Amino acid sequence: MSALLAEDLLNQMIPPLKSTDTTAKAARWLEEFHVNQLPVLADRSYRGLITINDLADYENPDTQLAELPLRYADTHVQHDQHFFRVMEIAIQNRIQLVPVLDEQNEYAGVVTVSDALAAFGPVPGPAGQGSILVLTMEERDYSLSQISRYVEENNAKILSAHVVTDEHDPYRIRLTLRLNTDNLARITATLERFGYLVSAQFSGTAAVSEDEQDRFDALLRYLNV
Incomplete structure (x- = not known):
């Protein structure tokens, strides 16, 4: 039986935001992609997740995400970790998707909880x-x-x-x-x-x-x- 690894379950349909993106763009993408969180990157480095609650205190739609104190900076898995670890991270942090890092600790994509469970059966x-x-x-x-x-x-x-x-x-x-x-x-x-x-x-x-x-x-x- 082959192991289900995080890299096998990457969801290519959910894009990351850049730290130079605005809060307006983040709010729009959260709605467009029907997710509760989206990853934010500085170049290829993962900085954290942005949620709709994080945006509530920023009335200026041009505020860049780099100015926000993002949460979940340490919430991620490595590309070769088992899907159970993905589920464990998601449940412990009550998040809908889990960022995945590659061999160089750079952002590789996200695994959604629904994708992980669908793969498990x-x-x-x-x-x-x-x-x-x-x-x-x-x-x-x-x-x-x-x-x-x-x-x-x-x-x-x-x-x-x-x-x-x-x-x-x-x-x-x-x-x-x-x-x-x-x-x-x-x-x-x-x-x-x-x-x-x-x-x-x-x-x-x-x-x-x-x-x-x-x-x-x-x-x-x-x-x-």
Whole structure:
């Protein structure tokens, strides 16, 4: 199974703004492209995202974006990062699109949440029924058939799976699973008992804090767009 990387999901239809562009142009493009944010560049360097709320305090339509204190300057992913990282950044920051940087840390484009989810596959069944589980493990320990057996022993099924090399250890992998259940407690307990590390999960019942619940609610809203 090939990994879904940020560079594979770039949306070529959404253009960046330049720091020399005006607030009037930014407002017009936000409306024309039906987005809540747009990236702003200085040459090829990513400076941040502009939102409609950022423009509210600037009545002069000729104000250049370079004069605005842009947010999200550190909110981006590298071109070779897994789509799950794109989703994580989007959910944590509650943004609609995530800027992508290339090998030289220059702007390469954006990935929208809807594009990332479409590539991962539609979610069957009513909203709220389903979850995403991320495991990390030694590459030699990877066996999807074995993992599937543990999942099915807990009355669930794997709907889709994607594998990517761990960014910090070339001998480890990260496995992202979509499951047809929103109850992960028994599944995660079983997997951890057999030595798998659960590094992230999005589930309506598995959230252990208000922050985790907020992240899951945000994911469900994205799944319904």
